[in-house]
Amino acid sequence: MKSSIQFRLNGRPASLDTDDSRKLLWVLRTDLGLTGAKYGCGAGACGACTVLIDGKPVRSCVTPLSAARDREVTTIEGLARDGTLHPVQEAFLEHGGFQCGYCTPGMILTAAAFLHENPAPTREAIAARLEHNLCRCGAHTRILDAVETASKTTTAQAKGGKS
Amino acid sequence: MSALLNPSHGFNRRQFLKMVGGGIAVLVVGGPAELFAQDRRRMYPEDLNAYLRIGADGRVTVFSGKIEMGQGVLTSQAQMAAEELGVALESIDMVLGDTDLCPWDMGTFGSLTTRMFGPSLRAAAAEGRAVLLNLAAAKLGAAKTDLIVEDGVVSVQGSPDRKVTYAELAQGKKIARLIDEKAVLRSVAQFKVMGKSPRRLDGREKVTGAAHYAGDVRPQGLLYARILRPPAHGATLGTVDTAAAERRSGVKVVKLDDLVAVLHADPEAAGAALADVTAEWKTEPLALDPENIFDHLEKTATKAEEKDHRGDVEAARTAASRVFESTYRKGYVAHSPMEPHTAVAEPKDGRVTVWASTQTPFPLRDQIAQALKVDTQKVRVITPYLGGGFGGKSAGRQAIEAARLAAATGQPVQVAWTRAEEFFYDTFDPAAVVKVASAVDASGKIALWDYAVYAAGDRGAALFYDVPNARVRAFGDTSYREEAGPQSRPSLHPFATGPWRAPGARMNVFAVESQIDLMAAAAGVDPLEFRLRNTSDERMRKVLREAATAFGWPGPKAGSGRGRGIACGIDAGTYVALIVEIAVDAATGAIKVERVVAAQDMGIIVNPDGARMQMEGCVTMGLGYVLSEEVPFKGGEVLVRGFDVYHLPRFSALPKIETVLVKNDDVAPQGAGEPAIVPLGAAVANALSDATGKRLYRLPLTPERVKAALVS
Ligand code: FES
Numbered sequence: 001m002k003s004s005i006q007f008r009l010n011g012r013p014a015s016l017d018t019d020d021s022r023k024l025l026w027v028l029r030t031d032l033g034l035t036g037a038k039y040g041c042g043a044g045a046c047g048a049c050t051v052l053i054d055g056k057p058v059r060s061c062v063t064p065l066s067a068a069r070d071r072e073v074t075t076i077e078g079l080a081r082d083g084t085l086h087p088v089q090e091a092f093l094e095h096g097g098f099q100c101g102y103c104t105p106g107m108i109l110t111a112a113a114f115l116h117e118n119p120a121p122t123r124e125a126i127a128a129r130l131e132h133n134l135c136r137c138g139a140h141t142r143i144l145d146a147v148e149t150a151s152k153t154t155t156a157q158a159k160g161g162k163s
Numbered sequence: 164m165s166a167l168l169n170p171s172h173g174f175n176r177r178q179f180l181k182m183v184g185g186g187i188a189v190l191v192v193g194g195p196a197e198l199f200a201q202d203r204r205r206m207y208p209e210d211l212n213a214y215l216r217i218g219a220d221g222r223v224t225v226f227s228g229k230i231e232m233g234q235g236v237l238t239s240q241a242q243m244a245a246e247e248l249g250v251a252l253e254s255i256d257m258v259l260g261d262t263d264l265c266p267w268d269m270g271t272f273g274s275l276t277t278r279m280f281g282p283s284l285r286a287a288a289a290e291g292r293a294v295l296l297n298l299a300a301a302k303l304g305a306a307k308t309d310l311i312v313e314d315g316v317v318s319v320q321g322s323p324d325r326k327v328t329y330a331e332l333a334q335g336k337k338i339a340r341l342i343d344e345k346a347v348l349r350s351v352a353q354f355k356v357m358g359k360s361p362r363r364l365d366g367r368e369k370v371t372g373a374a375h376y377a378g379d380v381r382p383q384g385l386l387y388a389r390i391l392r393p394p395a396h397g398a399t400l401g402t403v404d405t406a407a408a409e410r411r412s413g414v415k416v417v418k419l420d421d422l423v424a425v426l427h428a429d430p431e432a433a434g435a436a437l438a439d440v441t442a443e444w445k446t447e448p449l450a451l452d453p454e455n456i457f458d459h460l461e462k463t464a465t466k467a468e469e470k471d472h473r474g475d476v477e478a479a480r481t482a483a484s485r486v487f488e489s490t491y492r493k494g495y496v497a498h499s500p501m502e503p504h505t506a507v508a509e510p511k512d513g514r515v516t517v518w519a520s521t522q523t524p525f526p527l528r529d530q531i532a533q534a535l536k537v538d539t540q541k542v543r544v545i546t547p548y549l550g551g552g553f554g555g556k557s558a559g560r561q562a563i564e565a566a567r568l569a570a571a572t573g574q575p576v577q578v579a580w581t582r583a584e585e586f587f588y589d590t591f592d593p594a595a596v597v598k599v600a601s602a603v604d605a606s607g608k609i610a611l612w613d614y615a616v617y618a619a620g621d622r623g624a625a626l627f628y629d630v631p632n633a634r635v636r637a638f639g640d641t642s643y644r645e646e647a648g649p650q651s652r653p654s655l656h657p658f659a660t661g662p663w664r665a666p667g668a669r670m671n672v673f674a675v676e677s678q679i680d681l682m683a684a685a686a687g688v689d690p691l692e693f694r695l696r697n698t699s700d701e702r703m704r705k706v707l708r709e710a711a712t713a714f715g716w717p718g719p720k721a722g723s724g725r726g727r728g729i730a731c732g733i734d735a736g737t738y739v740a741l742i743v744e745i746a747v748d749a750a751t752g753a754i755k756v757e758r759v760v761a762a763q764d765m766g767i768i769v770n771p772d773g774a775r776m777q778m779e780g781c782v783t784m785g786l787g788y789v790l791s792e793e794v795p796f797k798g799g800e801v802l803v804r805g806f807d808v809y810h811l812p813r814f815s816a817l818p819k820i821e822t823v824l825v826k827n828d829d830v831a832p833q834g835a836g837e838p839a840i841v842p843l844g845a846a847v848a849n850a851l852s853d854a855t856g857k858r859l860y861r862l863p864l865t866p867e868r869v870k871a872a873l874v875s
């Protein structure tokens with residue numbers, strides 16, 4: 001059923017007239033032209049499609065558009081603000097936390113949300129949080145290195161009173 | 164000259180210059196002859212090999228048929244070009260896998276980019292530098308030998324203000340150079356860009372979501388196709404009813420003899436419409452399963468090829484006081500790239516452009532042309548970033564489907580396989596069997612080696628141990644069958660098989676290095692010492708020693724349930740040794756690989772960090788085929804549709820990985836993307852034997868199998 005739906009997308013208002021039971025992944029990739037979230041399994045099992053709703057990671061392949069109503073949706077395209085990369089993105093670059101890059105948007109968004117709530121996690125805690133994000137290339141070691149490094153930056157920022 | 168530009172590749176020099184604009188273009192003919200001689204199967208055609216263009220803006224565009232699927236060749240190819248040209252890495256733009264613009268290439272596989280294409284690319288860049296130096300010499304009124312190049316600026320030695328930039332030299336020029344000689348390449352000592360580890364050039368795009376994969380290409384009017392699939396390989400389509408699907412609004416149905424698809428502007432709507440299609444399939448029963456497949460392979464793979472025969476194998480067998488006879492097995496393994504096979508085809512102006520996740524853009528272009536019954540010049544394949552390949556994207560069925568549907572509808576069409584389709588149409592790493600009989604003499608030297616591999620081919624089976632009496636045979640047609648589909652079924656396997664990261668070598672080295680280990684144990688010799696005693700190959704001895712040093716071999720006695728294992732191999736011209744430490748949970752049978760030391764000699768290293776990344780990737784990905792991955796099936800039915808049934812390695816399986824790059828600047832750059840995955844099976848199986856006294860002869864080493872071995 002078509003209905004009108006409003007939400008914020010990467011810091012800007014978005015408004016659509018569509019069936020709100022459609023999956024967020026496909027609405028983002030088709031209607032909204034944001035292809036950063038990837039299809040990997042369509043079953044909530046790989047994390048390639050991860051986006052944030054109000055800062056919490058969701059698997060957009062199994063999330064209806066209605067879940068975004070009046071909320072703030074952040075995709076990988078919106079994580080860097082004003083050309084400044086998020087510390088997790090910066091750390092992925094520094095450590096080479098990607099190979100093919102297909103799992104990367106999901107990894108980065110999941111990690112960024114995690115660090116927001118757990119500013120100084122152990123390496124084990126990071127690994128546990130990312131357990132259900134799959135990477136076939138075997139970039140795991142570098143991903144953990146990157147998130148660890150990013151956690152130091154975000155902790156320093158938190159101590160410095162910045163958001 | 165132009166006769167060398169084979170018109171069958173749809174291109175000539177004039178068209179090329181038109182397409183790339185002015186500046187200085189370098190075309191390479193042939194390649195280093197000694198590389199061709201090395202392996203004729205992997206030969207490049209003797210026409211265009213590499214292109215690069217130095218533009219009037221001083222930027223350098225490199226055109227390469229080698230695609231980026233995560234292995235880092237976007238960056239390493241740019242490094243090679245920058246090094247030889249004498250420009251900064253930042254001034255290079257890469258165009259990869261575009262059949263209209265790039266030189267013909269057979270495909271990106273077999274760790275060939277650096278060792279086979281690399282020399283051609285470097286030669287092209289060196290030729291470009293020579294052209295620019297000639298121009299500079301004339302312009303500056305100096306002898307060529309007095310010129311130095313730095314970051315694209317040519318200056319006269321000793322008078323730095325007499326200088327000219329590449330951009331100025333290329334201004335207003337239209338020079339095309341064809342080289343057919345071996346260019347003088349820069350030496351390791353001269354390297355400024357090669358041998359370094361710059362940040363990957365694809366990094367920023369990949370961390371910001373800007374990187375485009377095939378499914379991210381969205382031409383105006385794009386239709387998403389979902390295709391009717393058979394329940395099993397070998398099934399044939401009886402009746403099909405698409406009426407209900409056709410009644411849905413916005414749905415287009417295409418029925419070709421062997422391709423029934425529903426298309427819609429919304430991919431979910433296409434999926435829903437497909438669910439409305441009903442079909443009757445005729446399936447032939449096929450009594451093959453993951454357990455009886457091995458007997459079937461041995462029975463069916465009868466065609467033998469003798470790869471090695473030396474000494475007197477029969478006499479050695481008779482003379483041996485004890486012959487170790489073992490049979491090793493491995494099931495089918497899926498590629499499972501995170502990006503399933505995807506393609507977008509757009510018909511326009513009498514041509515079709517296909518953006519495809521493919522490792523083989525040029526062969527795919529030809530296949531598409533054949534399927535559409537058009538000339539190859541009517542087809543352009545463009546390869547965006549691939550979300551993983553591992554050999555699986557050498558098969559391009561999805562691109563042919565997209566092209567046929569685009570031709571049928573006259574509209575752009577995307578075919579993006581679902582995860583279930585990806586598992587169904589994957590060209591699996593074949594199940595295989597190895598039988599080996601071997602013996603060791605009283606001095607701890609291998610006296611006999613009689614080796615037979617079924618269905619895996621002989622990659623990795625060549626002996627690097629000094630055995631006087633040996634025979635190596637490969638049984639079965641090892642050419643892969645990629646065409647299995649509804650209408651056909653290959654005879655050896657119940658479905659399609661194909662190359663999977665270091666094809667064959669993982670199976671062969673699992674068998675070889677397990678067998679070596681069990682002989683070492685029987686002889687009461689330390690497994691490292693046993694290997695060193697039995698090989699005089701200096702490169703192998705060196706990687707073994709360096710791995711052992713980094714690991715601290717053998718170290719203090721391992722605690723209960725813990726073990727260490729060693730294994731080594733040669734792949735893609737690279738030598739690799741792994742040492743692993745594992746813990747075995749006696750209650751569950753689960754193996755946790757805790758530490759892996761990988762030492763690798765890959766000749767000259769183009770990008771050290773990139774090489775380490777590949778080694779880490781090999782080890783991490785390798786944990787899957789070693790511990791958990793085996794495709795379940797019943798006849799032609801693939802019993803896996805998602806990651807709930809088929810278990811890829813996750814963070815919890817991750818060991819501490821230490822990589823050792825063994826220096827060897829005397830050897831040209833060799834492969835880095837595959838070797839380290841090769842010995843992992845044997846290293847872990849050997850560690851299991853060390854930990855528990857039990858040896859497993861079949862991969863993967865699942866908890867159930869380990870547990871069964873422990874109670875036996
Ligand atoms: S695509 Fe959504 S979790 Fe895999």
Ligand code: FES
Nearest residue numbers: 099100135136137
């Ligand atoms: S980088 Fe390729 S799947 Fe993770």
